[in-house]
Amino acid sequence: MTRKPPLHTAKTVPLGCSRMRSMFLFYICYLLSLFLGIVCVVFVSYWNSYWRGGFAWDGSALQFNWHPVLMVTGLVVLYGNAAVLYRIPLTWSQNKLPWKLLHAGLLFLALLLSILGLCAVFDFHNAKNIPNLYSLHSWLGICTIALFAAQWTLGLAAFLLPCSPLELRKLLKPIHVWMGSIIFTLSIAACISGINEKLFFALKGNTNETKPYSMLPPEAVFANSLGVLIIAFGLVVLKILSNQRWQRPEPGQEEESSEPLLGRDR
């Protein structure tokens, strides 16, 4: 693999007022995404431990509770953080390889958590003789994870294997970035429909313990708020991915397009 020399942006491009302002805005968005990501993980964990009875791995409803926690943590929060990694200006003056490895490693962890999240719900369904993969939420979720697995494998082969030619990388990069944003957007839609579905299942109001969802008990307000937080996190991450000024500059590739979901094609 031909290694590119590290970029010393501070030396080659003087930091003008506009650039400083852009970097300041980036760090505001980045800190916001970190904060919202942590709050999402705290909310989904608290919801399932406090209101849904906690966790187990025994085919019971407590095993199901891992599903939302692992999906929000892996497919949304870890995935989103891995996606914006290259945008951090502090890393631009360093060799890209360690950041590629961290990007791939975080996404591998995200994929692993998502697959564990799938196992949690499949085991629960199988133990209770509930069919798998019938709802629109499940169709969307399984397609998202299949795309994610294909994207990760292809990404490893194209961008980390030393034998992959540079021309192939150049060709695949915009597709990789575009697919990355698509998968992230689909995962958020899957989470929203999943939380909505779970609340209708859990809050039927047919026991003395729970009020129905339609009465908006505290659990419903809390879990709806989790949905709103996930959307806010998604919008901040997509905003970071979209801003071309926040893309890591590549030597000789300033004109190369590598825009996400809604980026320019060239």
Place this chain on the structure above:
Amino acid sequence: MTRKPPLHTAKTVPLGCSRMRSMFLFYICYLLSLFLGIVCVVFVSYWNSYWRGGFAWDGSALQFNWHPVLMVTGLVVLYGNAAVLYRIPLTWSQNKLPWKLLHAGLLFLALLLSILGLCAVFDFHNAKNIPNLYSLHSWLGICTIALFAAQWTLGLAAFLLPCSPLELRKLLKPIHVWMGSIIFTLSIAACISGINEKLFFALKGNTNETKPYSMLPPEAVFANSLGVLIIAFGLVVLKILSNQRWQRPEPGQEEESSEPLLGRDR
């Protein structure tokens, strides 16, 4: 209002091979978006007329059936078509004002249908003493329509009122385009969660007429497919909006950013 002279792209910019290829790809995507949009409207109408008993405006479940039809038609299909209107290269050589009026008119119709769709579900809920706005789907949907109404009103004031200054338009345009894509993405997430929710309500399997959702009766497969089609339509529209080469060129504004959801900020 200072009117800009029409652009005669064919005269000023020779159509090279790359430009022809770009335009060809645009029309492929545009025709695909038109086709998918029509199929979405047919699917949502057929689902509610064939399996859900048709339509009425009497507070019954037949009134509820207007809700998905009006939301998919207005908030997704009409909205998406209005959003990509400026991207049609055939219109670039013409005065922009009639296309602005068509853009605003189509979006007004989309807003009207969405508000009618809201009335359908509110009337149904009120007639059956079902609380309004408790589910995550409804929170997402009502926020989307509120944002849409604000966006339309601000868009009218800023881009169609002759007294609005050019500087203000220049400032607001990227925000208007960005918000437009956000609203479209949120509306798709709201539709997916809504279809999922409706199928759990409708297909409980407690009558001889319907099998439960989990048994995937033909209605469930059909309505899940509607969800998949809506996502496909959304991705094609977002792809069209994202491609800078497909943006209507503005005289002296080639460098001005007006990118959607994931576009570049300047």
